[in-house]
Amino acid sequence: MSNVRRFVRRIFRSVAGLPLLVSLLFWAANAPAQQDVPFSERTGYPVAPQGLEIPPLPDGPVRYKTAEDQDIRVVVFAQGLTQPWSIAFLPDDVILVTERPGALRVIRGGELDPDPVPGLPDTQTGGLSGLHDIVRHPDFDTNGYLYFSYNRPDGDGNRMTVARGRFDGESLVDVSEVFSAAEGIGSAARLTFDHDGMLYVSVGSGQADAAQDPMSQRGKILRLRDDGTVPDDNPFVGKAGYLPEIYTLGHRNTLALAVHPGTGDVWQNENGPNGGDEINVLRPGANYGWPIISLGRTYPGPWQSREFSREGFENPIVYWTPSIAASGMTFYTGDALPRWTGDVFVGALRMGEIPGTGHVQRILFNQDMEELRREMLLFDLRQRIRDVRQGPDGLLYVLTGEDDGAVLRIEPGS
Amino acid sequence: MSNVRRFVRRIFRSVAGLPLLVSLLFWAANAPAQQDVPFSERTGYPVAPQGLEIPPLPDGPVRYKTAEDQDIRVVVFAQGLTQPWSIAFLPDDVILVTERPGALRVIRGGELDPDPVPGLPDTQTGGLSGLHDIVRHPDFDTNGYLYFSYNRPDGDGNRMTVARGRFDGESLVDVSEVFSAAEGIGSAARLTFDHDGMLYVSVGSGQADAAQDPMSQRGKILRLRDDGTVPDDNPFVGKAGYLPEIYTLGHRNTLALAVHPGTGDVWQNENGPNGGDEINVLRPGANYGWPIISLGRTYPGPWQSREFSREGFENPIVYWTPSIAASGMTFYTGDALPRWTGDVFVGALRMGEIPGTGHVQRILFNQDMEELRREMLLFDLRQRIRDVRQGPDGLLYVLTGEDDGAVLRIEPGS
Numbered sequence: 047m048s049n050v051r052r053f054v055r056r057i058f059r060s061v062a063g064l065p066l067l068v069s070l071l072f073w074a075a076n077a078p079a080q081q082d083v084p085f086s087e088r089t090g091y092p093v094a095p096q097g098l099e100i101p102p103l104p105d106g107p108v109r110y111k112t113a114e115d116q117d118i119r120v121v122v123f124a125q126g127l128t129q130p131w132s133i134a135f136l137p138d139d140v141i142l143v144t145e146r147p148g149a150l151r152v153i154r155g156g157e158l159d160p161d162p163v164p165g166l167p168d169t170q171t172g173g174l175s176g177l178h179d180i181v182r183h184p185d186f187d188t189n190g191y192l193y194f195s196y197n198r199p200d201g202d203g204n205r206m207t208v209a210r211g212r213f214d215g216e217s218l219v220d221v222s223e224v225f226s227a228a229e230g231i232g233s234a235a236r237l238t239f240d241h242d243g244m245l246y247v248s249v250g251s252g253q254a255d256a257a258q259d260p261m262s263q264r265g266k267i268l269r270l271r272d273d274g275t276v277p278d279d280n281p282f283v284g285k286a287g288y289l290p291e292i293y294t295l296g297h298r299n300t301l302a303l304a305v306h307p308g309t310g311d312v313w314q315n316e317n318g319p320n321g322g323d324e325i326n327v328l329r330p331g332a333n334y335g336w337p338i339i340s341l342g343r344t345y346p347g348p349w350q351s352r353e354f355s356r357e358g359f360e361n362p363i364v365y366w367t368p369s370i371a372a373s374g375m376t377f378y379t380g381d382a383l384p385r386w387t388g389d390v391f392v393g394a395l396r397m398g399e400i401p402g403t404g405h406v407q408r409i410l411f412n413q414d415m416e417e418l419r420r421e422m423l424l425f426d427l428r429q430r431i432r433d434v435r436q437g438p439d440g441l442l443y444v445l446t447g448e449d450d451g452a453v454l455r456i457e458p459g460s
Numbered sequence: 461m462s463n464v465r466r467f468v469r470r471i472f473r474s475v476a477g478l479p480l481l482v483s484l485l486f487w488a489a490n491a492p493a494q495q496d497v498p499f500s501e502r503t504g505y506p507v508a509p510q511g512l513e514i515p516p517l518p519d520g521p522v523r524y525k526t527a528e529d530q531d532i533r534v535v536v537f538a539q540g541l542t543q544p545w546s547i548a549f550l551p552d553d554v555i556l557v558t559e560r561p562g563a564l565r566v567i568r569g570g571e572l573d574p575d576p577v578p579g580l581p582d583t584q585t586g587g588l589s590g591l592h593d594i595v596r597h598p599d600f601d602t603n604g605y606l607y608f609s610y611n612r613p614d615g616d617g618n619r620m621t622v623a624r625g626r627f628d629g630e631s632l633v634d635v636s637e638v639f640s641a642a643e644g645i646g647s648a649a650r651l652t653f654d655h656d657g658m659l660y661v662s663v664g665s666g667q668a669d670a671a672q673d674p675m676s677q678r679g680k681i682l683r684l685r686d687d688g689t690v691p692d693d694n695p696f697v698g699k700a701g702y703l704p705e706i707y708t709l710g711h712r713n714t715l716a717l718a719v720h721p722g723t724g725d726v727w728q729n730e731n732g733p734n735g736g737d738e739i740n741v742l743r744p745g746a747n748y749g750w751p752i753i754s755l756g757r758t759y760p761g762p763w764q765s766r767e768f769s770r771e772g773f774e775n776p777i778v779y780w781t782p783s784i785a786a787s788g789m790t791f792y793t794g795d796a797l798p799r800w801t802g803d804v805f806v807g808a809l810r811m812g813e814i815p816g817t818g819h820v821q822r823i824l825f826n827q828d829m830e831e832l833r834r835e836m837l838l839f840d841l842r843q844r845i846r847d848v849r850q851g852p853d854g855l856l857y858v859l860t861g862e863d864d865g866a867v868l869r870i871e872p873g874s
Binding site for chain 1: 497506509510511512513525526527528529530734755757759760761762763767768769770775779780781782811812813814815816817824825826828830831832833834835836839840
């Protein structure tokens with residue numbers, strides 16, 4: 047029974063019923079007028095507020111003092127990119143950046159080539175679809191392979207696909223398909239290779255319950271050999287009713303995969319709904335709970351689940367409420383920014399359902415990988431941050447997930 | 461078993477054991493050097509980083525555009541206050557502000573009287589002790605009573621005490637004690653009166669388990685009549701083993717109490733440890749879980765509890781991870797800031813264990829009191845925010861919890 051109804055009942059039962067009823071009517075008349083929050087008819091979600099102004103990116107370097115006494119300066123390394131999604135560092139000062147609307151871009155010696163790199167397979171774009179992640183094969187130095195994820199046209203729709211190719215300096219060549227998701231599965235995939243040379247591929251959850259369905263690829267992290275076949279030691283190989291490519295289950299939408307340099311564990315981050323973004327340490331065969339267990343609310347308001355955690359489901363190692371729309375993750379192992387060595391960096395597309403609040407987050411752990419604190423960085427730039435990666439120069443490269451996107455670089459301040 | 465040990469075991473058991481062992485040694489040698497995080501010998505907690513610079517308060521009004529298209533301007537209404545903790549609005553443009561180090565200050569027509577208000581009872585100060593909350597009696601207009609909480613000297617220590625008095629324009633007079641906590645309980649108390657004229661008093665948790673102990677006042681919200689006696693309808697009256705003054709149990713450190721203007725429910729907020737700050741809607745006799753159930757980690761790192769929630773313990777209506785060190789809360793019912801009418805405002809002493817990140821948060825709910833979104837405000841001022849209250853003019857008054865403290869006022873921007 048609602049609190050108001052319970053209160054009204056008490057009034058009628060009490061000796062002082064009438065005066066109290068009069069008071070109740072008075073309060074009701076003066077109850078704070080709830081804001082008329084517009085909801086989208088299409089999604090059922092509240093329409094996002096749009097009052098914050100996004101400043102233009104600075105022309106020159108911006109200096110910051112940070113909490114950890116790590117002076118930094120941030121430069122715009124490259125701009126004029128459309129929804130940059132991922133970045134790969136090649137020899138000879140060559141950098142490749144994916145643009146979600148279906149283009150691969152190359153930066154040579156700091157100069158962005160105005161023309162996209164030829165050789166990409168046919169890609170379906172629009173909305174969240176297109177070209178997504180790009181990573182080097184562990185033996186890139188000998189085989190030159192780059193792996194990338196994109197939406198391959200398929201009938202009326204598309205399929206999430208992982209392909210590999212080589213960059214010959216001008217074009218993408220020797221392109222072949224490695225893995226394609228089941229029909230109709232068109233989410234954006236993050237990729238990573240572990241220290242054993244196994245390939246991990248994330249699949250978004252799509253329809254809510256599929257993340258728990260062991261016969262669906264949705265809402266899973268898959269583990270494959272570098273040729274797209276299933277390794278014999280996958281946790282569910284040979285188990286009836288389980289797709290053998292599944293490594294972990296119960297994920298909502300994964301926007302980062304990264305391997306811990308010390309332990310070799312695969313770390314992942316995923317977006318909760320309204321609250322409940324997570325970093326998870328992946329254990330083979332484990333279930334991360336979505337949609338049964340979540341730390342967040344649904345967008346229209348009610349809690350996603352009655353409990354925040356439950357036996358049998360893995361808790362995150364780090365989580366955020368409110369959400370930061372986490373995207374991208376890197377373990378910083380360089381020494382150019384010495385106060386940050388050993389810390390984890392995550393991109394934030396926004397903070398708490400408010401557009402114009404993107405930033406970078408730095409997380410400090412103790413020796414047992416238990417979080418001690420988190421720091422917001424670059425908040426004043428108000429850029430949606432899609433990815434954060436460490437470059438071979440030991441600096442941090444940051445992609446803004448904007449239509450007028452950029453690569454920012456975090457350098458030591460002095 | 462730790463991930464590293466598990467991995468080493470796998471190496472020895474595998475066919476490729478030796479090369480993998482060599483790799484492991486390589487990785488271990490190159491594992492990211494963990495930052496040497498200093499821990500306080502006294503508390504066992506990590507020493508807080510101190511790298512951020514706090515800018516001086518602005519001289520003139522600062523204008524902001526906000527996410528909700530509510531243009532605001534923020535002015536420094538009064539400054540030169542030492543750790544201001546609470547604020548009460550009296551007729552004739554008189555405002556009283558408590559200073560934690562044991563002084564009551566008066567602002568008349570916007571002018572801060574340099575001399576403290578005489579008449580305060582003897583108060584023990586130092587550290588977190590001193591003078592804390594001040595609120596008007598519901599019938600203030602007829603009886604002139606102000607209720608305040610402070611630490612009354614008691615033997616070698618002090619006791620949290622609630623007293624009342626009147627302000628005669630110059631001094632606090634007719635002061636009498638209303639309630640005193642049990643011996644040795646010296647926490648800071650928030651106070652509020654509900655629509656029935658009952659007085660709620662918060663007590664900090666102190667030693668960890670006492671919040672669950674029904675024979676201790678620690679970690680509780682108490683419900684009393686305005687004369688300090690126990691109302692007959694308190695939830696545990698007559699129950700053996702339960703102190704009758706207890707309204708709710710299982711709270712860590714409460715820094716806000718406020719009554720929802722529509723429902724009449726008492727809302728509370730409390731600081732989690734490292735993560736897990738909460739807003740709770742108080743139900744009589746309910747248990748809010750501390751320290752058995754918490755959403756946060758302990759300061760040295762390990763999770764406070766294995767589960768984030770459990771049957772029999774109340775979940776918060778809003779929570780924060782990372783912590784914002786929530787302090788103060790108000791329901792905005794005015795119309796001077798029309799886009800914010802119906803929203804809840806909370807003060808944040810800091811964000812995520814980083815000094816210099818205090819701010820104000822605005823929370824938007826739907827008609828069912830389910831949170832839709834949160835917005836950070838005034839973040840660039842970097843002030844620890846201790847309290848947020850609506851003034852009789854429908855503007856928002858904000859106290860900075862600083863040694864060089866101020867009262868800020870949020871006004872419409874245009």
